[in-house]
Amino acid sequence: MASDLFESPDYYQIDDLLSEEHKLVRNATRDWVKKEVSPIIEDYAQRAAFPDQLIKGLAEVGAFGPYIPEEYGGAGLDQISYGLMMQEIERGDSGVRSTCSVQSSLVMFPIYAYGSEEQKRKFLPKLASGEFLGSFGLTEPNFGSNPGGMITNYKDMGDHYVLNGAKMWISNAPFCDVAVVWAKNEEGRIHGLIVERGMEGFTTPETHNKWSLRASATGELVFDNVKVPKENLLPGRSGLGAPLSCLDSARYGIAWGALGAAMDCYDTALRYSKERLQFGKPIAGFQLQQKKLAEMITEITKAQLMVWRLGTLKNEGKATTAQISMAKRNSVEIALKIAREARQMLGGMGITGEYSIMRHMMNLESVVTYEGTHDIHLLITGADITGIQAFK
Amino acid sequence: MKVLVCISHVPDTTSKINFTADNSAFDKNGVQFVINPYDEFGLTRAIWLKEKKGASVTVLNVGGNETEPTLRKALAIGADNAIRVDAEPSDAFFVAKQIAAVAQEGGYDLIIAGRESIDYNGGQVPGMVAALLNWPFVNACVGMDGEGPEFNFTREIDGGKEKLSASLPLVIGGQKGLVEESDLRIPNMRGIMQARTKPLEVKAAVDAETKTSVGSFSKPAPKSAVKMIDAENVSELVQLLHDEAKVI
Numbered sequence: 001m002a003s004d005l006f007e008s009p010d011y012y013q014i015d016d017l018l019s020e021e022h023k024l025v026r027n028a029t030r031d032w033v034k035k036e037v038s039p040i041i042e043d044y045a046q047r048a049a050f051p052d053q054l055i056k057g058l059a060e061v062g063a064f065g066p067y068i069p070e071e072y073g074g075a076g077l078d079q080i081s082y083g084l085m086m087q088e089i090e091r092g093d094s095g096v097r098s099t100c101s102v103q104s105s106l107v108m109f110p111i112y113a114y115g116s117e118e119q120k121r122k123f124l125p126k127l128a129s130g131e132f133l134g135s136f137g138l139t140e141p142n143f144g145s146n147p148g149g150m151i152t153n154y155k156d157m158g159d160h161y162v163l164n165g166a167k168m169w170i171s172n173a174p175f176c177d178v179a180v181v182w183a184k185n186e187e188g189r190i191h192g193l194i195v196e197r198g199m200e201g202f203t204t205p206e207t208h209n210k211w212s213l214r215a216s217a218t219g220e221l222v223f224d225n226v227k228v229p230k231e232n233l234l235p236g237r238s239g240l241g242a243p244l245s246c247l248d249s250a251r252y253g254i255a256w257g258a259l260g261a262a263m264d265c266y267d268t269a270l271r272y273s274k275e276r277l278q279f280g281k282p283i284a285g286f287q288l289q290q291k292k293l294a295e296m297i298t299e300i301t302k303a304q305l306m307v308w309r310l311g312t313l314k315n316e317g318k319a320t321t322a323q324i325s326m327a328k329r330n331s332v333e334i335a336l337k338i339a340r341e342a343r344q345m346l347g348g349m350g351i352t353g354e355y356s357i358m359r360h361m362m363n364l365e366s367v368v369t370y371e372g373t374h375d376i377h378l379l380i381t382g383a384d385i386t387g388i389q390a391f392k
Numbered sequence: 393m394k395v396l397v398c399i400s401h402v403p404d405t406t407s408k409i410n411f412t413a414d415n416s417a418f419d420k421n422g423v424q425f426v427i428n429p430y431d432e433f434g435l436t437r438a439i440w441l442k443e444k445k446g447a448s449v450t451v452l453n454v455g456g457n458e459t460e461p462t463l464r465k466a467l468a469i470g471a472d473n474a475i476r477v478d479a480e481p482s483d484a485f486f487v488a489k490q491i492a493a494v495a496q497e498g499g500y501d502l503i504i505a506g507r508e509s510i511d512y513n514g515g516q517v518p519g520m521v522a523a524l525l526n527w528p529f530v531n532a533c534v535g536m537d538g539e540g541p542e543f544n545f546t547r548e549i550d551g552g553k554e555k556l557s558a559s560l561p562l563v564i565g566g567q568k569g570l571v572e573e574s575d576l577r578i579p580n581m582r583g584i585m586q587a588r589t590k591p592l593e594v595k596a597a598v599d600a601e602t603k604t605s606v607g608s609f610s611k612p613a614p615k616s617a618v619k620m621i622d623a624e625n626v627s628e629l630v631q632l633l634h635d636e637a638k639v640i
């Protein structure tokens with residue numbers, strides 16, 4: 001694969017909206033991605049192998065729980081820093097970013113927000129250091145966009161719970177050490193349980209033959225009469241709102257992350273089009289190519305402003321679920337369009353693994369589906385502005 | 393051991409270089425700045441001295457407040473504290489005088505600077521600092537070992553390497569080899585957070601002359617067109633090399 005020459009677009013001097021610390025966070029993450037991810041990622045994606053050597057580096061750079069307080073092993077950074085990290089990591093690969101999103105927003109966040117002090121002390125430092133890898137079990141084979149219908153359940157056996165059911169499309173599942181699993185109690189109320197590797201009856205079969213997120217491991221979480229100690233129940237919150245709040249945090253990261261993938265595709269297409277000669281001049285000199293590039297940078301710039309504003313709202317504790325939905329949907333949509341246009345600009349070269357574009361494009365097909373599908377996010381916006389739900 | 397690492401704030405190597413309208417100064421508009429790469433090797437080596445021998449590491453820059461993000465990055469990488477001498481670094485002598493004053497006042501044992509900065513490439517400052525302090529100077533240093541106060545050094549010289557030893561206090565002009573590129577540290581998020589609270593002291597400059605002044609800058613002439621000659625046509629190639637390029 002060609003060396004990573006990425007330069008980030010900043011058409012509206014959005015850097016002026018960032019603090020020096022934000023820029024340091026972003027540049028450090030970018031340097032790490034260029035050093036550790038870019039040289040190897042194409043090979044792992046082609047072989048559909050998980051680059052588990054990156055776990056240690058992701059932990060060292062601080063990509064697991066950057067906004068979790070330092071006393072629990074995080075870095076205590078703000079939400080814009082978290083977003084910038086996700087942007088840079090997904091600029092490298094959506095699969096690697098997915099691993100970080102799951103670890104930070106779907107495993108560390110619920111334990112931090114809803115866990116007992118004992119749970120926080122037991123799990124968060126090990127998740128931050130990468131000693132433990134986590135997964136998040138919400139989606140089931142028959143309950144994707146409608147998670148409230150889940151059938152995974154647990155029964156109170158006096159001194160422990162017994163968990164039954166199955167979760168599907170779970171990032172990190174095949175090698176997770178802990179899983180935050182959402183299941184219904186006997187009254188049908190959703191609670192979070194921390195399930196640990198090695199508990200009898202807990203298995204994690206891998207999902208094979210994905211054409212997307214090939215450098216990320218996906219699988220199932222299967223619970224066959226798993227005995228879960230009572231102290232592993234997250235005591236702080238119950239109901240569907242609890243897992244959905246985790247998704248808010250993860251979707252926020254995706255809004256930044258998908259933009260990173262878009263920037264990489266744009267940057268690649270821009271550089272290629274200035275070098276590639278046809279009819280005696282660079283293809284960047286032809287109107288149809290300029291149209292593509294001009295539309296790309298316009299959409300990237302709009303999305304940069306959107307996620308920056310969303311990050312500011314999130315820092316102030318004011319970002320709503322619907323606002324996060326809009327940004328997630330927008331970033332992924334523009335990223336997919338940019339990836340497809342950029343791929344065309346590179347012609348046949350865009351098909352090969354010499355360039356990152358087609359890998360991004362295939363990855364984004366997962367990103368547009370997971371953490372709330374493209375259509376569901378539209379309906380969240382629709383419900384928010386009309387006051388009328390149209391989900392069912 | 394107290395180590396003082398000199399940090400130049402220089403344009404990123406991918407920057408497009410332009411000058412102000414009268415060609416008297418570098419145009420900083422839209423340019424990203426980084427730690428001078430030669431200094432970064434020295435900084436990493438200093439962090440090793442901190443980790444292995446308990447040295448304290450101070451980073452120093454002579455410049456305006458726009459250089460503070462560069463010093464914060466050095467703090468995030470692991471330096472203990474930073475000093476900025478608040479002055480325009482007008483020439484090498486002026487800067488060397490400032491560094492020597494800080495070194496004397498702070499009681500440092502070891503000064504590590506890059507052999508040169510990649511912006512103006514003067515390569516004068518560390519030698520001048522050593523002269524002003526009357527300390528030994530190891531320039532183009534590509535290796536360092538020993539327990540101190542005496543250290544063994546390896547220097548890169550034309551066509552080979554020179555081994556020498558010197559005792560603290562001394563000045564090193566560092567480059568790749570002092571540590572390798574793969575040893576350079578990327579700041580992590582925890583380091584960035586810690587850098588927030590590490591001390592960054594701003595000092596007034598001491599009196600010093602500026603001994604040189606810049607006339608003007610100019611860019612290299614653009615590359616001329618390439619002449620393609622048929623691979624079989626050696627005589628034309630020889631004639632052009634002789635008559636036009638005048639290299640044979």
